[in-house]
Amino acid sequence: MSPQLDILKGNLDLMVLQTLEVMGALHGYGIARRIGQISGDTILLNQGTIYASLVRLQQRGLIHSEWGVSNNNRRAKFYSITRRGSRRLASSARNWEQLSIVMGRFFAAQKEPQR
Amino acid sequence: MNDSLLAFFSRLRAFFFKTSLDHDFDDELAAHIELLTEENVHRGMTPEEARRVAFIKLGGVEPAKELHRDTRSLPFLDSLLQDLRYTFRTLRRDIGFTTFAILIVGLGIGASSTIFSVVNTLLIRPLPFRDPASLVWIANSPGALGLSGQTMQVGHFLDLREQNKSFSDMAAYFAFYGVGDNKLTGIGGEPERLTSVPVSQNFFSFLGVEPQLGRFFTADECKWNGPHVILLSHGLWQRRFASDPNIVGKSFTLDGQPSTVVGVLPASFDFATIFAPGSHIDLFNPFPLTPETNRWGNTLAVVGRLKPGASARSAQAEFTILSKRITHDHPERNDIDASLTPLASHVSGRLRPALIVLACAVGVVMLIVCANLSNLLLARSASRQKEIAIRAALGAGKARLIRQMLTESVVLSCCGATLGLLFAFLGTRVLAHLTSISIPLLSEVHMDFSVLGFTALVAIVTGILFGLFPAFQVPGIKLHDTLKDANRGSSHGHARAWIRSALVVSEVALACVLVVGAGLLIRSFLRVLDIDLGFHPERAAALRVDPGSGYDTQEKRNAYFTQALHGALEIPGVEAAGLTDAVPLGHNRSWGVRGKGQIYKREEYPDGYVRIISNGYFKAMGVPLRAGRDFTERDDLHSEKVIILNETLARFLFPGKDPIGQIVNADNPDRKVVGVVGDVHHLALEEKSGNEFYIPMRQTQDFGSVDLVVRTSLPNSELVPRLREALKPIDPTFATGTLRTMQQIVDKAASPRRFVVLLLAGFAAFALVLASLGIYAVISYSVSQRTQEIGIRMALGASAQKLQASILFQTLALAAIGILVGVASSWALARAISGLLFGVTASDPATFAGMLILLTAVAALAGYLPARRASRIDPMSALRAS
Numbered sequence: 001m002s003p004q005l006d007i008l009k010g011n012l013d014l015m016v017l018q019t020l021e022v023m024g025a026l027h028g029y030g031i032a033r034r035i036g037q038i039s040g041d042t043i044l045l046n047q048g049t050i051y052a053s054l055v056r057l058q059q060r061g062l063i064h065s066e067w068g069v070s071n072n073n074r075r076a077k078f079y080s081i082t083r084r085g086s087r088r089l090a091s092s093a094r095n096w097e098q099l100s101i102v103m104g105r106f107f108a109a110q111k112e113p114q115r
Numbered sequence: 116m117n118d119s120l121l122a123f124f125s126r127l128r129a130f131f132f133k134t135s136l137d138h139d140f141d142d143e144l145a146a147h148i149e150l151l152t153e154e155n156v157h158r159g160m161t162p163e164e165a166r167r168v169a170f171i172k173l174g175g176v177e178p179a180k181e182l183h184r185d186t187r188s189l190p191f192l193d194s195l196l197q198d199l200r201y202t203f204r205t206l207r208r209d210i211g212f213t214t215f216a217i218l219i220v221g222l223g224i225g226a227s228s229t230i231f232s233v234v235n236t237l238l239i240r241p242l243p244f245r246d247p248a249s250l251v252w253i254a255n256s257p258g259a260l261g262l263s264g265q266t267m268q269v270g271h272f273l274d275l276r277e278q279n280k281s282f283s284d285m286a287a288y289f290a291f292y293g294v295g296d297n298k299l300t301g302i303g304g305e306p307e308r309l310t311s312v313p314v315s316q317n318f319f320s321f322l323g324v325e326p327q328l329g330r331f332f333t334a335d336e337c338k339w340n341g342p343h344v345i346l347l348s349h350g351l352w353q354r355r356f357a358s359d360p361n362i363v364g365k366s367f368t369l370d371g372q373p374s375t376v377v378g379v380l381p382a383s384f385d386f387a388t389i390f391a392p393g394s395h396i397d398l399f400n401p402f403p404l405t406p407e408t409n410r411w412g413n414t415l416a417v418v419g420r421l422k423p424g425a426s427a428r429s430a431q432a433e434f435t436i437l438s439k440r441i442t443h444d445h446p447e448r449n450d451i452d453a454s455l456t457p458l459a460s461h462v463s464g465r466l467r468p469a470l471i472v473l474a475c476a477v478g479v480v481m482l483i484v485c486a487n488l489s490n491l492l493l494a495r496s497a498s499r500q501k502e503i504a505i506r507a508a509l510g511a512g513k514a515r516l517i518r519q520m521l522t523e524s525v526v527l528s529c530c531g532a533t534l535g536l537l538f539a540f541l542g543t544r545v546l547a548h549l550t551s552i553s554i555p556l557l558s559e560v561h562m563d564f565s566v567l568g569f570t571a572l573v574a575i576v577t578g579i580l581f582g583l584f585p586a587f588q589v590p591g592i593k594l595h596d597t598l599k600d601a602n603r604g605s606s607h608g609h610a611r612a613w614i615r616s617a618l619v620v621s622e623v624a625l626a627c628v629l630v631v632g633a634g635l636l637i638r639s640f641l642r643v644l645d646i647d648l649g650f651h652p653e654r655a656a657a658l659r660v661d662p663g664s665g666y667d668t669q670e671k672r673n674a675y676f677t678q679a680l681h682g683a684l685e686i687p688g689v690e691a692a693g694l695t696d697a698v699p700l701g702h703n704r705s706w707g708v709r710g711k712g713q714i715y716k717r718e719e720y721p722d723g724y725v726r727i728i729s730n731g732y733f734k735a736m737g738v739p740l741r742a743g744r745d746f747t748e749r750d751d752l753h754s755e756k757v758i759i760l761n762e763t764l765a766r767f768l769f770p771g772k773d774p775i776g777q778i779v780n781a782d783n784p785d786r787k788v789v790g791v792v793g794d795v796h797h798l799a800l801e802e803k804s805g806n807e808f809y810i811p812m813r814q815t816q817d818f819g820s821v822d823l824v825v826r827t828s829l830p831n832s833e834l835v836p837r838l839r840e841a842l843k844p845i846d847p848t849f850a851t852g853t854l855r856t857m858q859q860i861v862d863k864a865a866s867p868r869r870f871v872v873l874l875l876a877g878f879a880a881f882a883l884v885l886a887s888l889g890i891y892a893v894i895s896y897s898v899s900q901r902t903q904e905i906g907i908r909m910a911l912g913a914s915a916q917k918l919q920a921s922i923l924f925q926t927l928a929l930a931a932i933g934i935l936v937g938v939a940s941s942w943a944l945a946r947a948i949s950g951l952l953f954g955v956t957a958s959d960p961a962t963f964a965g966m967l968i969l970l971t972a973v974a975a976l977a978g979y980l981p982a983r984r985a986s987r988i989d990p991m992s993a994l995r996a997s
Contacts, residue, residue: 028143029150046174047147051140052186059125059187060118072153076146077139 012053014096017089020063020081027068027076028054054079062088129188140183144176194515198522205523212495213527216488220531220577222881223484225538227573230477230874232543232566234470236556237463243383243559245323246420251427252461253285253417253434257454263705263722266290266416269409271451274441275417281430283422286321287415288390289313289402291704291819297369297398298661299355308659308853309351309369310395312386313402319346319380321420328352329363329378336377337401339408343374344401349382351397371664374400385558389462390416392555413449413704418458431455462555468950469871476632476878479625481573483885485581486622490889492524492585493615494896503589517586524582525575532574539566552866584614612897619889620933626879626886627937627970628944633872633879634962635945635952640872642954643865649795649803650699651737652857656831657698657822658838663846673751673813675845676729679823682841684731688829693732696818698857699797700864708808710768711778711785723764723806724797725781727818730811733792735824736857743775743790750789751813758786761807765791781808782817800864801953824857831856871951883969886933887977894926895981905985906993915986922985926978927971934970938963 019034020026026034031054032047057063062085068078081089129136148169155165173179184190206213241247253275255267267275276285289312297309316337319326327349336344347362356362366375386396408414421430434453442450456464463470496503503516511519540562547560588611660679666672676694683692697703705722709715730746733739741762750757758779765774765788777788797804812818827834835854862869898905905918945957955962 027146027150029147032147033154046179047151047172048174048179048182051143051179052182055183055186056122059122061121070146070150074146074149075142076150077143 009053009056012049013057014089014092016050016053016057017062017081017085018093020079021086021089025068025078025080027070027078029076031079057085061085126187126189130192133188136187137180137184140180144173144179147173148176194518195522198519199526201519202523202526206526209495212491213530216491216527217531217534219484219487219885220528220574221534221538223481224528224532224535224570224573224577225542226878226881227477227481228535228539228562228566228570229542229546230473231569232539232560232562233546233557234474235563235565235569236560237466237554238470240565242389242459242462242556243385247459248457249421249423250322250458251282251419251421251430252456252458253419254454254456255413256450256452262290262703263413266413267451267453268413268448269404269411269415270406270445270448271441272415272417273404274445275434275437275453278437278441279419279430279433281421281425281433282419284317284321285417285419286318287315287402287404287417288318289414290416291414291702298371298663299367299369307355309397311345311369311398311400312396313400315402315404315415318399319384321418322384324384325381326378327381328360329376331378332401337403339403339405341401341403343369343372344377345369345374346399347376347379348386348395348397348399349380349384350395352379369398388556388558392553392557394553395550409448412706419455427455427457466554466867468948469867472632472948472951473871473874476629476875479629480878480882480885481577483622483625483882483889485577486618486625487885487889487892488524488527488581489584490615490618490622490892492520492582493588493611493618494892496520496585496588497611497896513589516589520586520589521579521582524585525578528574528578528581531577532570535574536562536567536570539570549870552870553863554867554870584618615893615896616929619886619893619929620936622886622889623930623933623970623974624937624940626882627934627966628941629875629879629882630966630969631937631941631945631962632948633875634966635948635955635957635959636868636872636875638955638959638962639951639953640865640868643800643868646796646800648699648800648861649738649793650857652861654828655736655824655826655857656834656854657695657824657857657860658835658854659820660694660823660842660846661821669752669813669816676812676821677748678845679842680729680731682845683823683825683838686827686829686834686837686841688833689825689827691731691734691826693735693824694729694812695732695736695822695824696727696812696820698822698824698855698860699736699795700800700860703797703804705806706781708764708768708779708781708806711780713768721767721806723761723781723808724804726797726807726809727812727815728809729813732809732824735826737826738795739793741791741793742773743788745790746809746811748813750811754814756784756786756814757789757811759790759792759809760788761792761794763794763803764806764808767806779808781810782815786810800861883973886970887973890926890929890974890977891980893929894922894978895984897925898922898981898985901985902988902993905988906990909988910990910994919982919986922982923975923978926974926982930971930974930978934967937970938967941966 015035015038016031019031019038023030023034028050029047032050035050054063054065058065058079061082063079063081065077065079067075070076148166151169151172152162152165155168156162160168170176184193242250244250253267254265255271256264272285272287276282279285292310292312297311299307299309314332316332316334319331326346329346331346332344336342347356352358352362359365362376363378364375366373368374380399386399387394402408402415419430421427431454434455438451438453442448442452460467506519507513507516543560543562543566547558549557662672662675666675680692680694683689703724706725707720708723708725709721715721728746730748730750733745743759746757746759758781760768760774760779768774768779769777774788774791778785779788780786792809794803795807796802797807812821823838825834825838829837831854838854908918909915941963942958949957
């Protein structure tokens with residue numbers, strides 16, 4: 001079993017937001033599975049933590065939820081991203097890209113030869 | 116709105132919709148599990164396996180729920196609520212302990228809050244006037260005791276007001292108004308004596324008071340011989356005029372003169388509570404600032420309002436210079452040496468040390484309360500060790516357990532505080548209605564938000580303080596030993612016993628300090644009551660009998676006096692009767708006085724307190740005649756002018772000579788000394804008033820009021836109607852003034868001291884009870900812990916007496932350490948209250964010895980009960996018990 005990555009709360013929140021942005025309304029299980037698929041099961045995490053993330057996002061008005069019926073006729077709570085959430089996601093994504101480029105450069109830098 | 120604020124409100128909302136949100140999440144999780152299970156089945160697992168894996172993937176249902184709850188809501192508040200619920204359940208289970216603890220805290224906090232509200236009113240809260248911080252009391256001369264020294268002449272007032280640059284304005288009232296000076300007649304009902312204060316025109320607007328009805332005085336009304344107008348106090352308006360809204364403009368008879376009401380003062384303005392504590396004022400009338408009133412001498416009590424930026428100190432410098440110049444420019448006037456004090460410190464400055472002592476005393480009481488409860492909680496937590504160990508074993512963290520213990524103690528102290536507020540409410544009400552105590556602003560004492568805030572603060576601090584020791588015992592509890600019931604005699608138990616003994620020792624020491632303080636003040640109080648006042652207050656009483664306006668010549672008045680005295684003396688049971696213009700411990704005024712021909716420099720000119728009296732006064736008052744004779748009825752207008760001196764003045768004016776027959780200049784005419792009487796404590800109980808002299812009432816017109824003093828064995832209820840009967844023939848409209856017994860007057864003068872003594876004695880008694888309870892609790896706990904050991908000792912032949920003695924010895928050893936610490940600290944602290952003592956030193960051996968005996972006795976009693984119980988332990992059952 002490959003070592004799973006530890007993940008920060010804020011990053012999980014961002015993944016959930018991005019998932020909802022791409023997939024539209026989704027229930028907790030759906031989100032958890034999607035994150036698992038995308039990450040190639042490298043980071044998950046017990047699925048229970050998804051719900052804490054959903055609560056945090058909802059408290060900040062970034063997503064909203066309502067009860068609905070899933071495609072196999074099961075009652076489930078569906079989450080979807082709000083406009084505020086989309087805006088926040090856009091700005092956070094920009095941040096991330098820049099940060100990851102910078103971080104990449106740092107790790108790519110070679111040890112300078114001793115003179 | 117920003118994220119964290121949004122999140123907070125959302126969490127707060129979630130806190131209140133806990134149950135429905137829990138249900139919601141249960142459903143959501145159930146759906147999740149179902150979906151996951153279904154998928155696993157798709158992958159080819161058996162349904163059981165699929166479900167198991169689903170749970171694993173979720174990371175467990177309970178952790179998920181907990182995480183959800185913590186994120187969703189306010190976990191701190193949640194667990195606080197849980198702690199509270201648990202606390203109330205525990206406290207209800209142990210109702211005896213709870214009641215006792217709440218009662219102790221309640222009494223302590225009740226006392227603290229009451230004292231705080233007094234201190235707040237007298238020392239902290241500003242006076243109830245506009246911009247009170249800028250008000251300054253301007254006395255005539257520094258350190259003067261008598262009214263004549265406090266007051267200044269009208270001319271001086273006018274000059275100072277005009278010439279000074281420090282004050283934006285100055286106002287004054289006539290300080291020699293008499294209680295019951297004014298007779299109200301002609302409005303139906305019995306005639307009544309009222310007290311009126313003459314004030315300068317600007318007096319009320321100066322203080323920032325607005326009339327409730329009508330207006331204040333006009334300039335015209337403040338002229339000499341101006342129209343008779345009055346302002347009613349709110350109290351009189353309500354009481355005598357049934358709050359008549361149309362009172363303004365109405366007229367009634369005051370001292371035989373029709374007087375018009377121009378206004379009513381608001382209820383918030385209480386002249387007496389600030390300027391004349393312990394009395395009440397009914398009316399105000401204008402005081403003309405004219406050459407006529409200037410001739411009356413020192414009459415005005417003066418208040419000034421500092422300009423912005425000016426300080427009392429800079430104003431004092433200016434007034435010292437001004438006083439010198441004015442004194443120099445006006446040789447015809449009395450001297451002035453203006454002395455300024457902020458009004459607030461003039462009003463309550465004298466009480467400041469006493470109040471600080473009371474505040475400290477109440478603080479000590481609270482410390483004892485804390486020590487006591489700490490002790491009780493320690494005993495309780497010992498018996499709760501198992502419960503705590505079980506909770507710890509079930510996963511409660513140490514922090515959580517400590518918090519739980521602290522929650523308990525804070526809940527206890529808050530319940531106590533609620534009870535305490537009730538006590539404080541009653542206490543302040545009682546204090547505010549103590550009309551016989553002459554402490555300024557006392558009637559203003561009430562509960563307000565600052566008192567509530569103070570109480571809340573005290574409650575929380577107290578709760579944490581007394582919960583601290585027991586709470587920090589928690590981490591020391593050894594889980595295994597406790598659960599196995601094997602911790603008897605462990606070192607941990609010793610630490611606890613040590614803390615408890617230390618607490619008891621400190622309780623005893625603190626109680627010791629309070630007992631010494633109270634003891635010293637009680638002894639001082641008794642000394643004050645024991646003072647030879649120079650007169651005998653017992654069985655003497657005074658009644659206002661001013662001649663009515665019909666007696667318009669001195670001849671007629673003298674006849675009235677003679678008739679009044681005869682009438683009084685004819686009453687069976689009246690032994691002596693006399694008239695005076697001022698009873699002791701009331702009003703006072705001083706005049707310059709010298710032997711004829713004696714020359715003094717202006718600033719050394721002697722003065723003395725003057726009383727205008729009739730024959731019989733000394734006998735009625737019990738003032739001893741030392742030499743010569745008393746006045747007689749024949750010392751009147753037509754006979755030789757005479758005077759009687761007190762011993763101090765006689766010695767001062769005529770050292771080494773026989774004063775009888777000497778001539779003295781006091782008021783204008785030469786007066787021959789016919790007698791010498793003993794010194795009287797006229798100004799205050801604690802001190803003699805120095806020079807005093809007496810002038811016969813029939814030889815002067817210079818008096819403002821007349822009191823009839825009688826010495827009698829009749830009870831008051833009989834005396835008043837008899838006196839009225841006797842005086843009816845000479846004055847049919849004789850007003851029902853109140854009869855004041857001399858004892859009442861003396862008691863009132865002693866009242867501030869009595870007030871402090873009573874409170875402090877109460878605190879000391881409470882402290883003693885608490886300390887003895889503390890000792891009792893510790894000893895009886897140690898006895899119950901040692902039951903087995905005692906059983907063994909008895910089985911081995913130890914006698915009951917020996918056991919009893921050893922336990923008593925243990926008690927007394929604790930008490931002795933406490934007393935030792937207490938004596939040392941009270942020795943040091945007693946110096947701080949030496950200013951409040953009278954006739955005893957701060958290291959008064961009798962007080963310290965008394966305290967020693969009292970505390971030892973209390974400790975012995977508190978130890979005796981458990982000792983007796985120990986000696987009755989049946990060895991068989993003690994050994995069988997475990």
